[in-house]
Amino acid sequence: MLKYKGILFDLDGVICSTDEYHYLAWKALADRLGIPFDRERNNLLRGVSRMQSLEIVLQKADKTYTEEQKAAFAEEKNALYRQYLSQMSPRDLDEDVKNTLRTLRDEGIKLAIGSSSKNTPFILERIGLDRFFDAVADGNCITHSKPHPEVFLKAAEMLLLDPHDCLVVEDARAGVQSALAGGFDCAAIGDAKDDPRAAYHLTRLSDLLRCVR
Ligand code: B16
Ligand code: MG
Numbered sequence: 001m002l003k004y005k006g007i008l009f010d011l012d013g014v015i016c017s018t019d020e021y022h023y024l025a026w027k028a029l030a031d032r033l034g035i036p037f038d039r040e041r042n043n044l045l046r047g048v049s050r051m052q053s054l055e056i057v058l059q060k061a062d063k064t065y066t067e068e069q070k071a072a073f074a075e076e077k078n079a080l081y082r083q084y085l086s087q088m089s090p091r092d093l094d095e096d097v098k099n100t101l102r103t104l105r106d107e108g109i110k111l112a113i114g115s116s117s118k119n120t121p122f123i124l125e126r127i128g129l130d131r132f133f134d135a136v137a138d139g140n141c142i143t144h145s146k147p148h149p150e151v152f153l154k155a156a157e158m159l160l161l162d163p164h165d166c167l168v169v170e171d172a173r174a175g176v177q178s179a180l181a182g183g184f185d186c187a188a189i190g191d192a193k194d195d196p197r198a199a200y201h202l203t204r205l206s207d208l209l210r211c212v213r
Contacts, residue, residue: 003212004185006166007104008155011115011138013046013171013190014205015097016127018117021084026057029077035061043191047172049116049145050074078119085119090128100205101132109212110134112155114168116145135159147174149182156184169208170198187211 013019023042030037037057045053054074058065065073105111112135113120120138124130135158142150156166168179171190176197179186187208188198200211 001213002107002109004109004165004167006110006112006134006156006159006161007208007212008112008114008152008166008168008179008184010047010168010170010172010175011113011117011120011123014169015101015113015129016088016092016094016123018085018088018119018123019046019171019190021081022053024084025077025081026053028080029073030057030060033061033073043173046191047116047146047170047174047178049139050078050118052145082119082122085122085126088123088126093127093129094205097205100208101129103209104212105132107212110159110161112136112159113138114152114155115139116142116151146172147177147181149178149184152179152182152184156182167200167212169202169205 009015012022027037035057044056051074054070111133113133115138118139120136135155137151137155137158141154144150152168156163163183166184168184168186170176170179170186170188171192173192173195176186176188176192176195180197185199187200187202188195189202193201202208
């Protein structure tokens, strides 16, 4: 007996390690602008939109910037981030992730992506998963990014499933909050692993197999 009919995966930091590329790209921008930025600060950007991430980076700046400058900074960061993404290939899909996704699909569970990233289609294509998921809800189809539940509610709707029948997998505290706000159970991994609000705490994605059975 399976506990869930659908699983909604966050992308960056859950399916692939693009969270590291986000960090490197924000770090390069912050260094150029002389703004302090480290990995701990980077964790605050997990799951939140590009412009909200920029605002968090700029909180440590000693000057203010115009909206035009901010738009240019976001563009600069995204161009660098996409350079990293363009070097990805299906070899960057971790074996544990690949095997877990296949096992879940073979067990008849519907699988979807729920990501704040507007680069989701590009990333899925780079790692060879562009035709794998039953639904993809991402930064291109939402007006509120995590911690708002919109992206996961949209993904569940695309699967024609009720939130109570779906499990969200997240690496961001904002994402865990988003799942709970939408009425979903949440499995936390990576930076969010010890978040007490999550129903399950995963060391690796394959730990999920024990949670759904
Ligand atoms: P982009 P996720 C999120 O993806 C990232 O965690 C977050 O760091 C990023 O700012 C956001 O996507 C927007 O990404 O600039 O590519 O549109 O974790 O929700 O899959
Ligand atoms: Mg993430």
